Amino acid sequence: MSHAYRAVGWNRQKRLYDLATGLGVVLFLGFFVGGGLWRYPDATVETLLIRGLGTAAILLLHVILSIGPLCRLDQRFLPLLYNRRHLGVTFFLLALAHGAFSIVQFHALGDTNPLVSVLTSNGRFDSVSGFPFQPLGLAALVIFFLMAATSHDFWLANLTAPVWKALHMMVYVAYGLVLLHVALGALQSETAPFYGWLLGLGAVWVFGLQIVAGWRESRLDRGRSEALDSEGFLEVCSVAEIPDARARIVCLAEERVAVFRYGDKISAVSNVCQHQNGPLGEGRVVDGCIVCPWHGFQYDPATGTSPPPFTEKIPTFRVRVSSGRVWVHPQANPAGTRVEPAIVAEATGEAGV
Amino acid sequence: MNVQWASGLLLLIALYATLGLCFGLPFVWRGVGRIDPQAEQGSWGFRWMILPGVVALWPLLAWRWWHRRPPPTAWTAHQRGDKGGTAE
Ligand code: HEM
Ligand code: FES
Numbered sequence: 001m002s003h004a005y006r007a008v009g010w011n012r013q014k015r016l017y018d019l020a021t022g023l024g025v026v027l028f029l030g031f032f033v034g035g036g037l038w039r040y041p042d043a044t045v046e047t048l049l050i051r052g053l054g055t056a057a058i059l060l061l062h063v064i065l066s067i068g069p070l071c072r073l074d075q076r077f078l079p080l081l082y083n084r085r086h087l088g089v090t091f092f093l094l095a096l097a098h099g100a101f102s103i104v105q106f107h108a109l110g111d112t113n114p115l116v117s118v119l120t121s122n123g124r125f126d127s128v129s130g131f132p133f134q135p136l137g138l139a140a141l142v143i144f145f146l147m148a149a150t151s152h153d154f155w156l157a158n159l160t161a162p163v164w165k166a167l168h169m170m171v172y173v174a175y176g177l178v179l180l181h182v183a184l185g186a187l188q189s190e191t192a193p194f195y196g197w198l199l200g201l202g203a204v205w206v207f208g209l210q211i212v213a214g215w216r217e218s219r220l221d222r223g224r225s226e227a228l229d230s231e232g233f234l235e236v237c238s239v240a241e242i243p244d245a246r247a248r249i250v251c252l253a254e255e256r257v258a259v260f261r262y263g264d265k266i267s268a269v270s271n272v273c274q275h276q277n278g279p280l281g282e283g284r285v286v287d288g289c290i291v292c293p294w295h296g297f298q299y300d301p302a303t304g305t306s307p308p309p310f311t312e313k314i315p316t317f318r319v320r321v322s323s324g325r326v327w328v329h330p331q332a333n334p335a336g337t338r339v340e341p342a343i344v345a346e347a348t349g350e351a352g353v
Numbered sequence: 354m355n356v357q358w359a360s361g362l363l364l365l366i367a368l369y370a371t372l373g374l375c376f377g378l379p380f381v382w383r384g385v386g387r388i389d390p391q392a393e394q395g396s397w398g399f400r401w402m403i404l405p406g407v408v409a410l411w412p413l414l415a416w417r418w419w420h421r422r423p424p425p426t427a428w429t430a431h432q433r434g435d436k437g438g439t440a441e
Contacts, residue, residue: 004391004392004393004394004395004396005391005392005395005396005399006395006396006398006399007396007398007399007401007402008398008402112356113360113363115359115363116356116359116360116363119359119362119363120355120356120359145405145409146406146409148405149405149406149409150406150409150410152399152402152403152406154385154389154391154392154395154399154403155403155406157389157391158388158389158414158417
């Protein structure tokens with residue numbers, strides 16, 4: 001929110017998260033290199049380190065790509081999402097170290113510039129076994145660099161959330177390049193088909209999760225009734241369907257709207273958080289404010305504005321309640337417009353406007 | 354890719370990045386505070402941290418600094434709906 005920017009906004013939970021990540025990476029590399037030396041006494045530490053860094057990177061990439069859809073499927077994964085950006089940067093550093101060591105090991109000995117050598121070596125596009133798999137890794141690394149370099153909140157604000165998100169969607173392009181890099185390059189020297197299967201399984205897992213999460217959301221969108229009153233309000237659900245201090249998410253005007261119930265009041269706001277487009281309707285109302293489940297940005301449900309000194313604003317929607325049913329006008333108000341909450345009459349569940 | 358193409362490509366990238374660095378240092382020192390009020394009091398850690406991205410995206414930031422543009426506001430379908438009249 002609107003503080004002066006700092007390098008990293010650490011707190012206790014994020015420190016623990018980063019500590020666990022770092023420890024995991026160090027242990028993995030230790031086991032990989034140590035185990036490799038024990039199993040293949042002829043192997044050099046450099047080769048094992050290159051492979052270990054590459055393997056650690058691709059494993060972490062799968063974890064990172066799974067977190068988003070897992071959180072959409074089940075809220076219990078949310079703590080993982082909380083600091084996903086640090087995982088992303090850790091992954092990038094691992095991939096960078098892997099690429100840099102490979103270049104030093106395989107390309108820095110001749111007279112040509114090592115980077116020229118990466119781009120031009122084994123350039124046999126007509127054969128699978130000679131296909132230049134290293135340029136594919138380099139191309140992926142360039143995309144990962146752009147993502148890591150723009151991961152600070154400054155970029156989110158200055159590129160705007162949709163542009164930033166589009167940039168970060170390129171992770172799937174880069175993921176595809178990595179799959180090819182590993183399938184065409186690294187696996188050729190492996191005789192065990194086991195690694196190929198593992199790679200395929202990883203890809204099926206990542207894309208499968210996305211499809212399942214997307215399918216569930218589109219079902220939620222379609223689940224509402226279509227009744228429309230004379231003033232253009234749409235019936236969205238019954239009051240009883242919204243748990244206290246929670247929301248029901250409905251799709252109006254091309255995007256999702258979060259309809260919150262808090263005490264005897266009902267308010268509707270855009271479901272899209274100003275910070276990173278987090279799903280506000282999956283958050284709760286705490287101390288009178290909607291709290292985004294992703295990174296905790298807060299909004300007043302009646303006005304769609306963050307409490308001072310913060311200045312974020314989201315669009316609001318007119319709501320009314322009658323006969324225990326909630327109606328929302330699909331025309332969004334400009335971000336930050338105050339709308340009187342609809343009041344739920346306690347005794348009967350009936351309500352005025 | 355043959356050696357000439359590869360060298361040419363890398364030369365262009367090196368040139369772009371050098372220009373980016375020449376722009377980036379004064380930008381993270383002064384310019385960034387001009388285009389984003391939250392960066393005015395930003396720490397040095399923050400300034401170093403955004404430098405790689407500045408080197409990569411410098412033409413965009415140069416344009417913004419030149420025109421003194423503040424951070425844009427994000428545009429969702431709902432906000433587009435405000436302008437367009439019909440929302441559904
Ligand atoms: C400049 C960029 C890159 C270069 C030059 C490069 C080079 C290489 C080389 C030479 C190998 C074969 C190692 C061996 O078989 O001994 C390899 C394997 C591998 N690379 Fe890369 N790579 C790059 C980027 C990446 C990136 C971005 C990833 C992302 C995760 C990655 C993941 C892997 C994996 C998982 C392996 C297989 C490791 C194994 O065989 O156990 N590489 N890479
Ligand atoms: S998306 Fe980050 S707080 Fe909402």
